[in-house]
Amino acid sequence: MKSWANSGLDLHLDLRGRGGVRSALTAALREGIRSGRLAPGAALPPSRALAADLGVARNTVADAYTELVAEGWLTARQGSGTRVAPRAVTTPAGGTRRPVAAPLPVHNLMPGSPDPASFPRAAWIASTRRALTAAPSEAFGPGDPRGRPELRIALADYLSRARGVQADPDRTVVCAGTAHALTLIGSVLARSPAVVQAGSGTVAVESYGLHVHRGLLAEAGLRTVPLTVDENGARVGELVSSGAAAVLLTPAHQFPIGGPLHPERRAAVMDWARTVDGLVLEDDYDGEFRYDRQPVGAMQDLDPDRVAYLGSVSKSLSPALRLGWMVLPDRLVDRVVEAKGVWERWVSVPDQLALADFLASGAYDRQVRLMRARYRGRRDRLVAMLAERAPAVRLSGIAAGLHAVVDLPPGSERRVLAAAAAAGLALGPLSQLRHPDATTPPRDGVVVGYGASPENAFASALEVLCRVLATAGV
Template sequence: MADLHIQINRDKGGIAGQIASELRDSIRHGRLTPGTRLPATRDLAIDLQVSRGVVVEAYEQLVAEGFLVSRVGVGTQVTPAARTAHPRQKAPRPAKPVRRRQNTSVRAPYYGHRPTSPDLGHFPRERWLAAVRHVLATVPSDAFDYGDPGGVPDLREELAGYLRRVRAADVRPENLVIVGGVAQGLSLVLHVLSRQRTIRLAVEDPASHRQLPLLRRAGAHLVPVPVDEEGLDVRRLSGDAVLVTPAHQYPTGVVLSPPRRAALMEWAYAGDRVVLEDDYDAEFRFDRDPVGCLQGLAPDRVILAGSVSKALAPGMRLGWVAAPADVAEAVRRARGELDLGSPVIEQYALAHFLRTGGYDKHLRRMRRECRRRRDALVTALAEELPEVRVRGIDAGLHVYLELPGGWNEARVARHGLELGLSVEPVGPMRESQGPPAVVVGFARLPSHKAPEAVRGLKVRMSGQDVD
């Protein structure tokens, strides 16, 4: 059993988070090796002179992130997957892109309101305007010239600190590339990882039907892998790489379980494979602190893509890719060849917004509001449509509704849209067969309108409204 050296600052607060951070860093830097057994929570609590519940919370957080594994009769140990964070591991080498025929047999995407869209009426206009004014008043004129296609250094510095603090990422500014949203980020990554053949990319099934054409156009051959109540079924993985949404799978809303996280890292290392992590709405978690990103567990295997689309607005087209140094450099060069980089004023403004705490403040406000809206929708569904199973409510901006057998999900979606709900059928998102289901977004649904909309849906689906 390991004797741990953990430093905590009692004046700072958040003791459980401090303990988790110390242990996480020890695992990442090899001070705690795979299989190391940690002290019992009671013993560590006595050593640190804190309550046992605080240590339990820290352990549970790291188990959820995949750094630790807890078994009855064995105790808590460093997971074997933790070796993936060791700095001696080699990152995948990007290959030269090759020309290939584009797959044109894809469905055209729908551009418009989606269940994952935030309420744009809450965009922090005044604070953002203040950030832009600050940039225009303070940034030197030569900063507006052609810049680094990888992004403004000021933003990469602030963003690296934010991702380490909020998403438990293991990232430095030089590992970040600023892109025009997750879509562009994934396209660029697939472009630079292409070898002399098409990449076989495993994708979750079901998955966003808007994202799949983008991945095909980037040159990937898609291999659907089923998702169950623990997330992606890692046992059925095949291919050169995999794209996952581990914090809140789209559309089902499930969180990738700790055993699956560990198994996914084992899969990546066993075959020299890459994991692409879409962190699209992980900042919106309501029952506990967000589960740390996979990239923090294996920074040399996982390429993290994120954006401000859910936190601020999709139309800002500001995102990032966090990757191993050589992959990040290849993506940066590809960005320069594509369009020379993102607009700099918006990048400086976001850096200022992060540095001054405006981004954190806005997120806290939106989490509270989204939780109220989620609760109103879930309560209305329980009261009016108890036969509908509601899933994926712990995080994100949407819920997943499993419909009773015999219900037509296309009809539910059509009626829902007419009643003011943001709803989509899941059928078009599946490769394999599954029960009827729909996705319903709640971020744009005011709390007082949820009961009326759900009652209207109940009336229409009960046959009282002529179809």
Template sequence: MRAGLIRALRDAVRSGRLAPGTRLPSSRALAADLGMARNTVAEAYGQLVAEGWLTARRGSSTRVAPSPVPPRPAARPAPPVRPAERLPYDLRTGTADVATFPRTAWAAAARRALAAAPNDAFGYGDGHGRPELRTALADYLARVRGVRTDPERIVVCSGFMQGVALLGRVLRRRGVRAVGVEGRGFWGHHESVDRAGLRGVPLPVDALGADVAELDRHPDVGAVLLTPAHQFPTGVSLHPDRRTAVVDWAVRTGGLVLEDDYDGEFRYDGRKVGALQSLAPDHVVHCGTVSKSLAPGLRLAWMALPGELAREVAELKATGEWGTGVLDQLTFAEFIASGAYDRHVRSVRLRYRRRRDQLVAALAAHAPHIAVTGIAAGLHVVLRLPPGTEAATVRAARERGVALEGLGRFRHPLAGASAGDGIVVAYGTPPDHAFSTALAALLEALPPAG
């Protein structure tokens, strides 16, 4: 519902139905009119304020921004705002099992962080984020992901999407007008590029990851947004030759690579795939988040940027409603420094690996004709289906109380022909007590052999 409301309001501003300066209803009033929770409306308003579509001041109403983001055609028709479908079992991508959040350890870290925090920590601060967290992140990212950075080159954000929105504005200031994206990839990437007023250029995705050689066919592309460690949704890692090629492209053209390392902590088989950023720290932005490892509700993410770009992004972040909660930053810094974060990640990694193994074993036993790919890492797998069965499988799952996404959900509107039917199964989302039942219902929904 929140995403639908955001799209509807954004399109109303684009089309001029909501003129600059228009006063919007209070979150309470609009929630009552639409039959939504007030928090849903408040979060939608907050997201649009962060993107520059709306303005809000303490003690005043929310209004359409005087100079909203330049109009862009919507990547997809905006669906009507309606209550989200609620099914007993959710196997869609986007979150992990939030029941695993380490409440006791987090509360202890919060108490220690609050007791040790200097008084100036509770001021406005600067756009980079708290130095305690940036210092802890620089050490952690070097140790775990091989990222080459320092605290001055890290910017803490309220979620990955805010980071992309900030980068998009800075890139536009620098004259960038087009960004390469994975043609079969995270729909949020496609939409965030569009919201930033940039044109998305879809790159083909195959068994080696995104085909970055296509970048040379588009000289107007000044940046590219990739998921190199674990391509979303196919699950493949960007081939070493293509890793080298995209870095060479960035160095040769002065372009920028945005590396979304959304689930880098969760690799189960084989050697780890290090961060692309380590190959060219002055040309790659490494983006990370706690949305999969801890919980999306924390709204904590970070970017390790080239030095001058870090300064520009931090200055922009300090100018508006882009702030990130200080206490959560301090708590996360203490959580990392105390070793609690490493222990938590090891624990949930083991839990998710067990779920993956249970899913793969069940498919081998009851649906051996269904190929499973993307199992080496992350919190989801792809089930390859016979041609023409994707939509029917999603419907059959819904009838059995299971929410699923087909591969077609992740195709960019301007991408080429589909690479085949399939469904994406996020095994990290259901709580432990519901996973076996959800898996049984999924198996019933799969097309039969032959």
């Protein structure tokens, strides 16, 4: 078997055990086409280049190409070279030729994602071009696990100005999103309990919250205990008897129920953390998007030595970028960086540089303002349509964010989800977000996201939602 190349296109062919060189080459090409490894329309290397790669005479390759053209396996045209002929591709036994993407719902009202069509492509390209042009050569070597200094400086400036965070580039660590941040911090808490209350491997979480985040903490070896959630956020008074050394909160806009953590409860959390030498994990997952209230600043400002502030661009720009950040207490910085690794293995350095420029140029602020107005318009359309078509349901969590909770009569959540699935409508089940150890009675409801649907499909998605609620008898 020979697979080296020195010119033209690379093409791997196994000529072992196939007789003479020409017949082996012809059989190998034919089998590659038949199996689908060489797709219809794929270009083949020039005969001279393939002959050099395989260490055979050029005429041998030319003759093999000619034979396969005559058989209809290949085409050869002046100016376009030799290509695999269009033909039906036989699926190899035991599997498919290419993985098939999971089918998307016809109507997407799932929470957790922004509108992908609204990604600011032109502005991002401009930032990428400027950032790469200005970047020093060392930026393209092994990356600093803390993140590029350009991005940490830009993040500190933005978070201080827009979210009220006491941000310092030296305490800011870039990560691949909030899930990555929780994985890193969770591993530190599990392996180094002395960074918080000695001997405790327990983290308190909101009784309704993102189940994926609870799972990540559990995978790190930590136990999670639920705090009851009401219209004022988590009942943080339950922390005293929880045995927890850390707590994960969404104080700006509780996910999924909605509403900010009441100021008295914010102060109580900080009193608890100081008393037990505890740690607060603040997930500011959609702090940029508020509609009917004054901005609610980050809780981190109350005590930067007790709060690890977590954020990302997954709601404001796109989850596909895999860009997030942590503003950490001093005692956590080195441990988290050590858990991340000796070099940057998680976040693209060119994307870090692009985001730094995107922030510093004001493009990020402009995008947030644009999308805040657009999402508010969608929120208003959702509220108005449900008020008209399903006046019996109650909406919560609508003052901010990219989702609302539709509270349902007891026992009706499954019916609504079944009707939605039959109609091709994707909704978030509220029951999935309830902590399994929560002591309060479960609530029936669905979480409706108004960010992910394309603009031209949003009206029809709302129409289907109303029909689904009627079908389910709500």
